[in-house]
Amino acid sequence: MARLLPENSHVSADAGGVTLDLGLSQPVPYRLFSLADPERIVIDFREVAFGDWPQTVDWPAAIRSADAGPARMAGWSRLVLSLAQPLQPQTVEMTTDPLTGQARVSLRLVPVSAAGFAATVATPPEAQAPQAILQGDGRLPDDGRVVVVIDPGHGGVDPGAVRGAHTEADLVLTFSRELRDALRRTGLVDVVLTREADVFVPLPARVTTARAVxxxxxxxxxxxxxxxxxxxxxxxxxxxxTASDAAAAALAEQHDRADLLQGIDLHGADDVVAGVLMDLARIDTAPRSTAFAAALVESIGAADLRLHRRPMGEAGFTVLRAADIPSVLLEIGFISDEADLRNILDPAWRVAMQGAIIAAIMDWAEADAARMALVRQ
Structure with a gap:
C-alpha cells in the first residue's frame, strides 16, 4: 500500500481557486469524480494510507472539510473534499520522480456555477455494475474476488540458484511481494503468499497452504x-x-490422505482408489492449468517481454502436484543469463511483468468461469 507523505503534501488557495498536491510513496492508479447533495470532490486510489494528514491541514475557505479512509469497493482508498462553494477540477495529473520512485498528484480546482458543478456530477463507482469474476467452479465468491496463491520458490536454507550476490530465493520473494501488492490493488483478487520472508517451506506445505485458503x-x-x-x-x-502418474502414486502414500483432495477424505483408502480419485480430479484441473499457462504466455508476449524460445513446457515439479487446483510454475527469467538478471533487478521491468501476469489472471478467470458454466450445463 502506498503512503501519503505529509512533508510532500500541500494545499494552497488564491483568487483563481485551490491547488492540492499529494505526495505519495509510490505511484498508484487513481480516479476523480464529483458528487452532489452535498457538493463534494472525491479522489479514489489503489490504495493509499493517509494517516491523520487530512485532520492536520489548514484547509482554505472553499473546502469545508476533508475525510480519508477505505472506499466502498475493496482495494481502494478514498479522499473526500466537502466543498463550501461549487468547484470543479481544472487539471489533475500524477508525476513520478525517476530517482526516488515517489509520486505526486496535483489537482487544481476552480470556481463554477451551481449548474456548472451539477453537470460534472458522476455516479460513484460502487453504485455501478461491478465486474463479476467467478471461481473455477462457477460460484461467485462472497466478496467477488478470485483467490490466488503466489509461491516464491526456495527460501531459508535453500537459496535456489545463486549468481554473485544474488540468490533466486531473494529475487523471487521481492517479485512475489510486489505482485501480491499489485494484485490486491485491483480489488478483484485475494492473494496469499506461501512465504513472506527468507524462510524454508517444504514443498508439500506450499500446496497445503493453497488448499487451506x-x-x-x-x-x-x-x-x-x-x-x-x-x-x-x-x-x-x-x-x-508422466509426472502426473508418479505424483499421484507418491501422494497416495502420504500419511495424511485427508489433505490430498479438498473435501474428500482418502484416509484408509488404498493406493489404487486414491490414484483414481486424483486422476479424475486432474481430468478437470489439467486443461484449466494449461489454459492459464497459455494465457500467461500470450500476455507476456503482448507486453513485449522476452519469452523463452519454447515458452510452455511440462515437467514433474512436486509443487504442481495438487490435483484440485489449477497450477503453473513461472520462470520469470534465468539468472544465469546476464540480460535476464538485469531485467529481474530492474523495478520498471518487474512492474511490466507483474502487469502481464495480472492481465493473464483476469483473462483466465473470465474464460474459466464461462467454461465451467458450460460444463455444468
Whole structure:
C-alpha cells in the first residue's frame, strides 16, 4: 500500500481557486469524480494510507472539510473534499520522480456555477455494475474476488540458484511481494503468499497452504540458473502427464490422505482408489492449468517481454502436484543469463511483468468461469 507523505503534501488557495498536491510513496492508479447533495470532490486510489494528514491541514475557505479512509469497493482508498462553494477540477495529473520512485498528484480546482458543478456530477463507482469474476467452479465468491496463491520458490536454507550476490530465493520473494501488492490493488483478487520472508517451506506445505485458503489458482515463481546460453526468457510449466502418474502414486502414500483432495477424505483408502480419485480430479484441473499457462504466455508476449524460445513446457515439479487446483510454475527469467538478471533487478521491468501476469489472471478467470458454466450445463 502506498503512503501519503505529509512533508510532500500541500494545499494552497488564491483568487483563481485551490491547488492540492499529494505526495505519495509510490505511484498508484487513481480516479476523480464529483458528487452532489452535498457538493463534494472525491479522489479514489489503489490504495493509499493517509494517516491523520487530512485532520492536520489548514484547509482554505472553499473546502469545508476533508475525510480519508477505505472506499466502498475493496482495494481502494478514498479522499473526500466537502466543498463550501461549487468547484470543479481544472487539471489533475500524477508525476513520478525517476530517482526516488515517489509520486505526486496535483489537482487544481476552480470556481463554477451551481449548474456548472451539477453537470460534472458522476455516479460513484460502487453504485455501478461491478465486474463479476467467478471461481473455477462457477460460484461467485462472497466478496467477488478470485483467490490466488503466489509461491516464491526456495527460501531459508535453500537459496535456489545463486549468481554473485544474488540468490533466486531473494529475487523471487521481492517479485512475489510486489505482485501480491499489485494484485490486491485491483480489488478483484485475494492473494496469499506461501512465504513472506527468507524462510524454508517444504514443498508439500506450499500446496497445503493453497488448499487451506481454497485457492482458485496457484503460481510458483522461480528464476533458475542453467548453463550459460542455454536458457533465457520467461517460461511457464505445467505438470507433465508422466509426472502426473508418479505424483499421484507418491501422494497416495502420504500419511495424511485427508489433505490430498479438498473435501474428500482418502484416509484408509488404498493406493489404487486414491490414484483414481486424483486422476479424475486432474481430468478437470489439467486443461484449466494449461489454459492459464497459455494465457500467461500470450500476455507476456503482448507486453513485449522476452519469452523463452519454447515458452510452455511440462515437467514433474512436486509443487504442481495438487490435483484440485489449477497450477503453473513461472520462470520469470534465468539468472544465469546476464540480460535476464538485469531485467529481474530492474523495478520498471518487474512492474511490466507483474502487469502481464495480472492481465493473464483476469483473462483466465473470465474464460474459466464461462467454461465451467458450460460444463455444468
Amino acid at each position: 481454497a485457492a482458485d489458482l496457484f503460481i510458483s515463481v522461480h528464476a533458475d540458473a542453467l548453463a550459460e546460453g542455454r536458457a533465457r526468457g520467461a517460461t511457464v510449466y505445467t505438470l507433465s502427464d
